[in-house]
Amino acid sequence: xxxxxxxxxxxxxxxxxxxxxxxxxxxxxxxxxxxxxxxxxxxxxxxxxxxxxxxxxxxxxxxxxxxxxxxxxxxxxxxxxxxxxxxxxxxxxxxxxxxxxxxxxxxxxxxxxxxxxxxxxxxxxxxxxxxxxxxxxxxxxxxxxxxxxxxxxxxxxxxxxxxxxxxxxxxxxxxxxxxxxxxxxxxxxxxxxxxxxxxxxxxxxxxxxxxxxxxxxxxxxxxxxxxxxxxxxxxxxxxxxxxxxxxxxxxxxxxxxxxxxxxxxxxxxxxxxxxxxxxxxxxxxxxxxxxxxxxxxxxxxxxxxxxxxxxxxxxxxxxxxxxxxxxxxxxx
Amino acid sequence: xxxxxxxxxxxxxxxxxxxxxxxxxxxxxxxxxxxxxxxxxxxxxxxxxxxxxxxxxxxxxxxxxxxxxxxxxxxxxxxxxxxxxxxxxxxxxxxxxxxxxxxxxxxxxxxxxxxxxxxxxxxxxxxxxxxxxxxxxxxxxxxxxxxxxxxxxxxxxxxxxxxxxxxxxxxxxxxxxxxxxxxxxxxxxxxxxxxxxxxxxxxxxxxxxxxxxxxxxxxxxxxxxxxxxxxxxxxxxxxxxxxxxxxxxxxxxxxxxxxxxxxxxxxxxxxxxxxxxxxxxxxxxxxxxxxxxxxxxxxxxxxxxxxxxxx
Numbered sequence: 313x314x315x316x317x318x319x320x321x322x323x324x325x326x327x328x329x330x331x332x333x334x335x336x337x338x339x340x341x342x343x344x345x346x347x348x349x350x351x352x353x354x355x356x357x358x359x360x361x362x363x364x365x366x367x368x369x370x371x372x373x374x375x376x377x378x379x380x381x382x383x384x385x386x387x388x389x390x391x392x393x394x395x396x397x398x399x400x401x402x403x404x405x406x407x408x409x410x411x412x413x414x415x416x417x418x419x420x421x422x423x424x425x426x427x428x429x430x431x432x433x434x435x436x437x438x439x440x441x442x443x444x445x446x447x448x449x450x451x452x453x454x455x456x457x458x459x460x461x462x463x464x465x466x467x468x469x470x471x472x473x474x475x476x477x478x479x480x481x482x483x484x485x486x487x488x489x490x491x492x493x494x495x496x497x498x499x500x501x502x503x504x505x506x507x508x509x510x511x512x513x514x515x516x517x518x519x520x521x522x523x524x525x526x527x528x529x530x531x532x533x534x535x536x537x538x539x540x541x542x543x544x545x546x547x548x549x550x551x552x553x554x555x556x557x558x559x560x561x562x563x564x565x566x567x568x569x570x571x572x573x574x575x576x577x578x579x580x581x582x583x584x585x586x587x588x589x590x591x592x593x594x595x596x597x598x599x600x601x602x603x604x605x606x607x608x609x610x611x612x613x614x615x616x617x618x619x620x621x622x623x624x625x626x627x628x629x630x631x632x633x634x635x636x637x638x639x640x641x642x643x644x
Numbered sequence: 645x646x647x648x649x650x651x652x653x654x655x656x657x658x659x660x661x662x663x664x665x666x667x668x669x670x671x672x673x674x675x676x677x678x679x680x681x682x683x684x685x686x687x688x689x690x691x692x693x694x695x696x697x698x699x700x701x702x703x704x705x706x707x708x709x710x711x712x713x714x715x716x717x718x719x720x721x722x723x724x725x726x727x728x729x730x731x732x733x734x735x736x737x738x739x740x741x742x743x744x745x746x747x748x749x750x751x752x753x754x755x756x757x758x759x760x761x762x763x764x765x766x767x768x769x770x771x772x773x774x775x776x777x778x779x780x781x782x783x784x785x786x787x788x789x790x791x792x793x794x795x796x797x798x799x800x801x802x803x804x805x806x807x808x809x810x811x812x813x814x815x816x817x818x819x820x821x822x823x824x825x826x827x828x829x830x831x832x833x834x835x836x837x838x839x840x841x842x843x844x845x846x847x848x849x850x851x852x853x854x855x856x857x858x859x860x861x862x863x864x865x866x867x868x869x870x871x872x873x874x875x876x877x878x879x880x881x882x883x884x885x886x887x888x889x890x891x892x893x894x895x896x897x898x899x900x901x902x903x904x905x906x907x908x909x910x911x912x913x914x915x916x917x918x919x920x921x922x923x924x925x926x927x928x929x930x931x932x933x934x935x936x937x938x939x940x941x942x943x944x945x946x947x948x949x950x951x952x953x954x955x
Contacts, residue, residue: 540867562889573900584911
């Protein structure tokens with residue numbers, strides 16, 4: 313066991329003596345570290361959704377596909393670019409925590425991304441996302457510095473240009489799909505123009521709203537449209553309650569008149585046939601038949617009458633009063 | 645012993661010499677060489693490994709890629725005196741590193757020149773166009789839904805002669821004419837954001853609110869109008885149904901009455917006197933009840949035999 317290192321008198325520096333055995337150990341360790349460094353620097357692995365871009369002395373050398381690879385140590389460097397991965401950029405909001413209950417946040421700077429002028433010189437708040445893929449790893453790496461910021465600005469400029477050519481109502485309601493398509497096309501056109509090596513896969517509008525101070529007024533319009541529809545529906549309901557019924561009642565009157573008509577004609581025909589039949593027989597003995605009917609009628613008629621008076625012309629002076637029924641009573 | 649003593653410093657010296665006489669140029673770089681501060685040779689663009697004189701020559705690296713430029717948002721009045729914030733971005737690259745190095749030295753210097761140039765040209769361009777020209781790109785007609793037809797600025801006729809993209813192109817064109825003297829090529833300028841200054845925005849919001857209120861009012865009144873129309877239609881249809889029903893019923897009854905009359909006339913016409921007699925008998929019989937007084941004369945046919953049968 314050795315004591316503390318003797319640093320000697322001031323101004324002098326003494327290295328503790330190294331034994332040959334120790335020196336051998338140090339050399340072995342240094343050699344192992346050296347070999348490891350060379351190995352680690354020559355081996356790399358490209359993940360399935362990436363490609364590796366290899367630069368030798370800074371110059372582009374080759375692009376390698378997924379899998380394990382070797383390169384020259386130290387003089388070659390590799391940058392992995394996720395060309396198969398779908399990347400996403402958000403505008404006007406940020407997903408803080410994706411998951412079942414996704415959280416969003418929006419600082420004032422982020423909100424400002426979404427505020428834009430519409431073609432009718434109104435203001436709309438448009439949130440959207442862009443899904444894209446790196447199509448050309450070489451252009452992506454070497455053509456533009458700060459690709460992300462550039463792409464972000466390109467997207468903002470495209471969206472604003474398209475929204476600037478639509479009215480606020482188109483932006484908020486009927487024109488959404490068209491706007492997303494146009495903005496996507498414009499963004500892809502810019503990508504090609506810039507040679508940024510990105511393919512825009514989708515551009516999707518998220519929440520599109522009028523600015524907050526104007527929102528209540530926009531809601532009022534929706535409400536008014538609802539009210540309008542309700543008023544019309546109510547009126548139609550009232551119509552439907554009454555008109556079919558009136559039509560049915562009219563139909564009823566017609567049917568009933570048809571019944572009346574049938575009855576009237578049938579009765580007439582019945583009466584006529586009866587009369588004709590009677591008349592045929594009557595003609596054979598008119599006098600006696602007539603007398604018979606007269607007397608028969610009188611025979612049923614007279615008993616029905618409440619009071620009967622039979623006056624004799626010849627006995628006018630004494631006013632004969634005949635009471636023929638049991639109830640017959642002459643009131644004064 | 646002597647060679648061994650000098651071996652280590654010699655090796656170190658050789659390495660330093662080697663490192664100082666070679667340099668690499670990355671795919672994203674371009675380089676100029678200065679000798680005692682004076683530029684030697686042209687720009688070196690080719691990526692890879694290169695040689696130079698050790699110690700006396702220095703390497704100055706410049707980016708070869710498109711570089712960012714994010715203009716500060718400026719408050720600029722348009723030709724029609726609307727105050728807006730205009731936020732542009734540009735992309736540029738160093739095409740002549742030597743001139744760039746001499747004129748502005750580094751990127752910071754370049755950015756500050758670009759600030760002046762791009763902002764100035766933006767100001768000029770914005771101030772010489774109406775707001776509508778800066779916002780819109782063409783004379784596309786807006787789609788208008790039924791609720792909004794006839795109301796609102798959406799129907800205002802646009803008359804865009806130049807348009808947003810063209811104005812940005814004008815800025816680019818003018819600014820790009822100046823930048824080559826700094827060894828810079830301006831590759832693109834675009835409007836990133838255009839927004840109203842606060843006071844104007846307030847007015848715009850008020851206008852939007854009043855416009856919406858007008859739309860809402862009209863919608864409500866349209867609803868009431870349409871409802872009244874439907875109620876009127878209801879009255880009409882009800883009266884039409886009941887009266888046409890009545891009409892048909894009366895016609896049916898009339899036709900039946902006529903037919904019945906014809907039948908009766910034909911039958912009773914054989915012997916009108918007999919019909920009169922029979923009907924009288926029937927009626928007499930029907931009118932008699934226990935409240936009726938029947939006053940008969942003995943002269944009548946019925947009582948002919950009452951006084952005496954002797955005839």
